[in-house]
Amino acid sequence: MAAQVAAASRSGLRSALPLLAPAYLWLTVAIFLPLSAMVFFSLMTELPLSGKPWAFTLENYTAFFSQSLYLTLLLASLRLGLEVTLWCIIVGYPAAYVLAKVLKGRSREAIFLLVILPFWSNGLVRIFSWAMVLREGGILDTALNAVLPFKINIDLMYSYPAVIIGLVHSYVPYMVLTCYLTLQAIDDSLIEAGRSLGASRLQMLKRVIIPLSMPGLVAGAALIFVPVVGSFMEPRILGGRTGTFYGTVIEDQFVAVFNWPLGAALSFILLAVVLVILAVASPVLRRAM
Amino acid sequence: MATTRVLEWLGRLYIWLLLAFLYVPIIIMALMSFNVSPFYQLPFEWTTEWYASLWQNDQLISATWNSLEIAVITTIICVVLGSAASLALYRYEFRGKKFLQALLFPPIAIPWLITGTAMLIFFFGVGIGRGLFAILLGHVALALPYVIVVASARLQTFAPELEEAARSLGANQWQVTNRVTLPWIMPGVIAGGLFAFAVSFDQFVVSYFLSTPGQTTLPVEIYAAIRKGFTPEINAVSTIIIVVSMALMLLTARFFKFGGEK
Numbered sequence: 382m383a384a385q386v387a388a389a390s391r392s393g394l395r396s397a398l399p400l401l402a403p404a405y406l407w408l409t410v411a412i413f414l415p416l417s418a419m420v421f422f423s424l425m426t427e428l429p430l431s432g433k434p435w436a437f438t439l440e441n442y443t444a445f446f447s448q449s450l451y452l453t454l455l456l457a458s459l460r461l462g463l464e465v466t467l468w469c470i471i472v473g474y475p476a477a478y479v480l481a482k483v484l485k486g487r488s489r490e491a492i493f494l495l496v497i498l499p500f501w502s503n504g505l506v507r508i509f510s511w512a513m514v515l516r517e518g519g520i521l522d523t524a525l526n527a528v529l530p531f532k533i534n535i536d537l538m539y540s541y542p543a544v545i546i547g548l549v550h551s552y553v554p555y556m557v558l559t560c561y562l563t564l565q566a567i568d569d570s571l572i573e574a575g576r577s578l579g580a581s582r583l584q585m586l587k588r589v590i591i592p593l594s595m596p597g598l599v600a601g602a603a604l605i606f607v608p609v610v611g612s613f614m615e616p617r618i619l620g621g622r623t624g625t626f627y628g629t630v631i632e633d634q635f636v637a638v639f640n641w642p643l644g645a646a647l648s649f650i651l652l653a654v655v656l657v658i659l660a661v662a663s664p665v666l667r668r669a670m
Numbered sequence: 671m672a673t674t675r676v677l678e679w680l681g682r683l684y685i686w687l688l689l690a691f692l693y694v695p696i697i698i699m700a701l702m703s704f705n706v707s708p709f710y711q712l713p714f715e716w717t718t719e720w721y722a723s724l725w726q727n728d729q730l731i732s733a734t735w736n737s738l739e740i741a742v743i744t745t746i747i748c749v750v751l752g753s754a755a756s757l758a759l760y761r762y763e764f765r766g767k768k769f770l771q772a773l774l775f776p777p778i779a780i781p782w783l784i785t786g787t788a789m790l791i792f793f794f795g796v797g798i799g800r801g802l803f804a805i806l807l808g809h810v811a812l813a814l815p816y817v818i819v820v821a822s823a824r825l826q827t828f829a830p831e832l833e834e835a836a837r838s839l840g841a842n843q844w845q846v847t848n849r850v851t852l853p854w855i856m857p858g859v860i861a862g863g864l865f866a867f868a869v870s871f872d873q874f875v876v877s878y879f880l881s882t883p884g885q886t887t888l889p890v891e892i893y894a895a896i897r898k899g900f901t902p903e904i905n906a907v908s909t910i911i912i913v914v915s916m917a918l919m920l921l922t923a924r925f926f927k928f929g930g931e932k
Contacts, residue, residue: 393762400758404751404814405770411811412777412785415792419784422791476688479681492685494923499692501919503872505889506908509896510699513710513905523712550691557688611781614874618896628783635787635879645791648784655781 416652423645441646451630451647455654458627462610465548466602472549473556473601478590480557481564482572493561500554508618511547512538515619539621547619548609556601563597564590603662607655627651696912703905710902720902730907733891736802740887741870744809748866751810752817753859757851759818760825774815782875785812790879801885805877809870816869817862824858864922872915
């Protein structure tokens with residue numbers, strides 16, 4: 382019996398292989414080999430193809446640990462990721478709740494589509510649109526001064542809050558989407574039962590709704606946190622000189638300083654940190670499912 | 671129950687505030703592309719001169735063509751390779767299948783900064799170098815997992831009895847695939863294709879690391895322009911991009927949701 386199953390699964394592979402091979406070959410050449418190559422190059426003094434002599438070294442990694450700059454920036458990026466994630470929860474979770482439990486029928490469908498539509502549009506362009514709003518003499522400045530009786534100066538551009546606003550704008554649809562999916566799955570009769578047994582709204586939220594929607598919160602947080610830690614374009618455009626983060630330093634190694642081995646090491650460290658965080662998050666996800 | 675009504679009303683208000691937060695900057699950015707003042711000064715005066723001057727900007731136009739070309743080729747390759755792979759994953763049982771399915775997630779989950787720099791190093795190392803071909807290689811790899819996931823989701827709703835029925839009625843493997851299975855997964859494949867187009871057309875990070883001065887895509891060109899200084903021309907281009915990609919996503923939503931699920 383086992384032999385039969387094994388034989389069947391072997392023949393299954395034989396039939397599947399021609400269909401699978403092109404796709405997985407492509408992924409190997411363009412994703413998996415490059416990621417392995419990055420690890421390899423991060424252990425070198427020079428790129429082998431640059432013509433200069435090269436050798437294996439741990440220098441690029443010791444650079445990370447010996448110069449506090451990199452660690453500081455990585456921590457700054459992790460903090461940025463955490464803050465953006467928190468803001469996305471604060472902004473996105475109530476919206477997901479209203480979508481899942483208050484709105485009904487066609488208006489729910491339409492608004493749901495409207496909420497997730499922007500995140501399929503170009504991220505770069507959306508960040509640029511915030512530059513229009515936040516500049517001194519920009520729209521926010523002009524609009525507030527037109528309404529308010531006193532003169533205020535709004536110049537958020539090139540500041541930390543600007544980076545946060547831009548990133549929250551870019552990533553909050555993820556949180557709405559994942560929380561909506563789990564909130565929608567909560568049976569309304571469960572909420573009614575709790576209420577009729579005398580639970581207050583706050584108690585219901587704390588004891589029933591938030592625990593049941595935890596998988597959505599965790600999934601959304603992972604989807605937001607990971608790319609934000611690696612972001613470089615948003616801090617560059619909205620943060621200006623205050624927008625130096627771990628991602629922008631990696632970018633610099635590749636497009637400005639041309640120290641690719643160091644860039645590879647910094648990238649790999651980021652990858653490791655990200656993988657550890659995902660690994661920590663995944664059991665929470667699986668248990669909650 | 672008055673409290674409930676007040677809370678519901680507040681909830682609706684909140685949603686509209688969120689929508690304002692999401693759309694107002696984009697709308698302002700788009701409006702500014704029709705404003706006369708190159709320094710975005712108000713009052714607003716209508717003009718289309720920034721769109722007209724786009725036509726004079728050869729660099730932007732060639733970058734736009736590159737973006738479109740790469741997106742179209744990416745879509746075609748992803749649709750072909752992606753439907754083949756999802757069909758195989760659906761139809762056959764074999765050892766290591768779970769592993770192959772799990773391999774689809776790293777390309778989606780790993781930040782593009784890491785993937786992009788890794789591609790740069792590797793392509794440079796093996797002699798492919800940078801440029802449009804490298805960008806195409808990268809885009810296909812980024813979009814392919816999405817296409818496989820979307821097409822597989824559609825296949826989950828497929829009844830294998832249909833294939834068996836066709837076979838028992840004398841259809842050969844090719845006919846079964848061509849006349850029964852493929853028409854069924856078509857909405858998934860189309861949605862996946864539109865998805866692939868959007869991933870490629872909007873892709874900035876990976877293109878950025880793989881482009882060279884002559885061979886860039888539109889987002890890379892826009893990034894360079896933003897860093898040089900803001901001009902309403904960037905607004906004009908951005909407006910076009912945002913309209914195109916939102917229209918594409920609306921199409922995708924239509925195909926994926928209403929695509930014959932009866």
